[in-house]
Amino acid sequence: MKHESCPRDATAASGTDRSGTDIAFLRARWERVLSATERVSIARLRAADSPRSLPEDPRHVRLLAESEDELPPVIVHRPTMCVIDGRHRLRVADELGRSWIAVRFFDGAESEAFALSVERNTRHGLPLTLSERSVAARRILASHPEWSDGVVASITALATKTVRALRRNAGAEVHHAAVRVGRDGRVRPVDWAAGRMRAAEVIRDDPGASLRTIAREAGISPWTARDVRERLRRGEDPLPSRPPSPRQARDDRPTRPLLHAVPDVLPARTRRGAAHRLDGLMSDPALKYSEPGRLLLRILAANALSAEKRETLVPSVPLHCRHAVYELAIEYAESWRDFALRVKPRD
Structure with missing residues (x-):
């Protein structure tokens, strides 16, 4: 059977968005709480809160039923026994008169189960519509405001700027998080100045703290932590005289070559x-x-x-x-x- 891939919206297709592989840290976290495949009675399983407006499509059920390929196991949220991914496969097994189906259990939080469901349904099977993905993105933003626009975009196959607009228009529905987790799994402050000021507090409280400790406590990169520490050593303000450009604040990466990051102390x-x-x-x-x-x-x-x-x-x-x-x-x-x-x- 040939799986259909989910088309991104127009802005994503234009090349302004990145591939979903950028959220490898999240997929790895989900994989750690997914069990090995096991046989489970169909009678024990429940329908999940699907991101689809119509949970089942009879034409897609027929297509799967006619396939000669072995279908992959469905994913089930163990605490609730709800099917996260594979609703159509479950219907096929039921119509074929089977009493069991291959299952992988997900032992994560229910809110992440929904995010996993959306991510899976944008990568294979019956594609989610643009409207369904937008509704799913709003729900994920509400449950995980700390995930960056890029992370939510990768999960829902929307363009990053589309997710950014959804967050902006959500108002009070989406809690304002002080930090955001990016596609690379790194935590960055929404307010670049707040991260630097927090780093300065950590350094004053513990002058011997490592860069990694300072960065983790302040939600900034080790590069920024080092810059703050050097500024304090020179008796300067931890904030530069000019704020970083939007791109620098977003990426939080050094602009100098790596060789200059650690100055030589020997000729x-x-x-x-x-x-x-x-x-x-x-x-x-x-x-x-x-x-x-x-x-x-x-x-x-x-x-x-x-x-x-x-x-x-x-x-x-x-x-x-x-x-x-x-x-x-x-x-x-x-x-x-x-x-x-x-x-x-x-x-």
Whole structure:
């Protein structure tokens, strides 16, 4: 059987929207609370609160019944036993006189069960209409105001600007969230200034907090957390004199090249003998015969990343892990920079 794909609205088709694969973090979260396939009695299942205006289409039921392919399992919200995805498949099984059907149970929240239902029905099977997707988007915005317009757009196969207009027109129906979760799963403040001020509070309360901790507490990126910390160190206001452009505020990404993110504390000529210097430290009795010294040597050896090793490791990082590896590398580089400045000999 050939599955139909759900067409996006006109603005999405124009290329202003991204692919639904951008919400991989949400799909991964849903997958973790989906069970393995099991056989379940049809009599135990209930009709779900469907995003469709007409829950069943007789023509689509006939099409599925005539298919010679094995139909995928239906998805059922375990706490309510409501069918999230597969209403037509359930009808086919019932009309064929079967007493059971293949099921995957969803153990997440009921509000996320509805979002999953919408997302599934925009990717396969009988397409949702534009009106149905718009109604579903309004409902998801009400239940999950913290999800960004882009996340809701990816779930409902609408254009981001369409979802933005729905949020704006919803008024009091949609609670105002201080932060939004983007397509990449990262949390960002709606008000860029509030995130920076919160980061400044975290730093003042705990000067030794890592960039990742500051970013998590303030709902900003590690890059922004680092900028706030550097401003405070210089005695400056945590807010820049000019607010970021809408694109910068949305993406929260650095505009400077990565090489400038962690300034060198050593001239290039002194970096060429790193292996020789490490060998010298390894044989130094002051480090070899003390527990802290041995710990330092192990960490230094583990962080000895030659150009050859780096070139081998970079392509081996899976695409879905690259953002996490990227942020960890930046945070570790920042930690090492601070350590280097603290142990640097006085002139």
